[in-house]
Amino acid sequence: MNGKVWLVGAGPGDPSLITVKGLHCIRHADVLVYDRLVCKELLAEVPAGCEMINVGKTPNNHPIPQDEINQILVAQALMGRNVVRLKGGDPYVFGRGGEEVETLAQSGIPFEVIPGITSAIGGLAYAGIPVTHRDHASSFHVITGHLQQGKDPQDWPTLAKLQGTLVILMGMSQIETICQQLIEHGKAASTPAAAVMCASHQVQKIAQGTLATLPQDVLREGIKSPALIVIGNVVQLQKLLQFTPTVMQLDEMIDLSTLAEAF
Numbered sequence: 001m002n003g004k005v006w007l008v009g010a011g012p013g014d015p016s017l018i019t020v021k022g023l024h025c026i027r028h029a030d031v032l033v034y035d036r037l038v039c040k041e042l043l044a045e046v047p048a049g050c051e052m053i054n055v056g057k058t059p060n061n062h063p064i065p066q067d068e069i070n071q072i073l074v075a076q077a078l079m080g081r082n083v084v085r086l087k088g089g090d091p092y093v094f095g096r097g098g099e100e101v102e103t104l105a106q107s108g109i110p111f112e113v114i115p116g117i118t119s120a121i122g123g124l125a126y127a128g129i130p131v132t133h134r135d136h137a138s139s140f141h142v143i144t145g146h147l148q149q150g151k152d153p154q155d156w157p158t159l160a161k162l163q164g165t166l167v168i169l170m171g172m173s174q175i176e177t178i179c180q181q182l183i184e185h186g187k188a189a190s191t192p193a194a195a196v197m198c199a200s201h202q203v204q205k206i207a208q209g210t211l212a213t214l215p216q217d218v219l220r221e222g223i224k225s226p227a228l229i230v231i232g233n234v235v236q237l238q239k240l241l242q243f244t245p246t247v248m249q250l251d252e253m254i255d256l257s258t259l260a261e262a263f
């Protein structure tokens with residue numbers, strides 16, 4: 001009999017932000033397929049004998065091609081195993097989760113998707129930035145800073161006109177272009193802006209300034225990938241709304257035995 005693939009969102013970093021259902025899946029996995037944004041505390045939750053497959057980077061530091069990852073999931077499920085595909089944040093937010101599940105669906109492999117807290121919202125919250133606020137932003141836009149090769153460049157005139165909070169993922173290598181293009185196409189250079197590195201991890205770090213100063217602020221504070229770039233008036237609330245999160249151990253969290261029948 002075929003196994004099943006559970007596509008699980010790990011949340012932004014703090015391991016206790018995973019869902020109850022996601023943690024239960026990890027604790028019952030026969031094989032765990034994971035990549036680099038997943039924290040080690042969650043990896044430690046697998047049962048004894050669970051096979052661990054790291055598809056983040058090959059030993060010579062090249063990413064494993066997406067087709068190959070898709071085929072690993074299919075092959076493992078065809079062996080009758082409970083496969084957990086664990087991804088940082090939410091699996092459908094720039095995580096290529098859609099591509100993986102497409103392959104499973106086309107191959108007739110049973111699957112389930114367990115959403116996670118995306119860094120684009122939850123990561124900002126941990127940094128003291130509410131993605132919307134009645135006084136500051138009535139919409140938000142989550143944008144990738146990294147485009148697939150051969151695709152059109154960003155539509156800067158449209159992005160610059162948006163009034164809501166802009167959250168840019170995978171944008172650190174392009175931060176100067178991003179800030180400069182938004183200003184050139186009409187966004188005020190004085191718009192508050194920040195970059196949050198390793199949001200919700202214990203090493204979380206923030207650089208703050210304006211659209212005009214952010215590239216230098218980031219350099220000064222030593223902010224590197226993985227980081228979120230956030231542009232909009234909600235950034236002004238950061239100093240007031242920042243907090244120190246309680247550290248929770250996963251086994252203190254909850255008795256998961258009630259979910260056991262699902263497996």
Ligand code: SAH
Nearest residue numbers: 089090093118119169170198199226227228
């Ligand atoms: N599926 C993920 C995003 C994957 S794309 C999610 O929902 O969060 C990877 C990008 O996400 C990184 O380059 C970075 O921009 C952002 N990211 C993910 N986790 C982050 C974190 N803890 N802190 C800051 N940025 C993060």
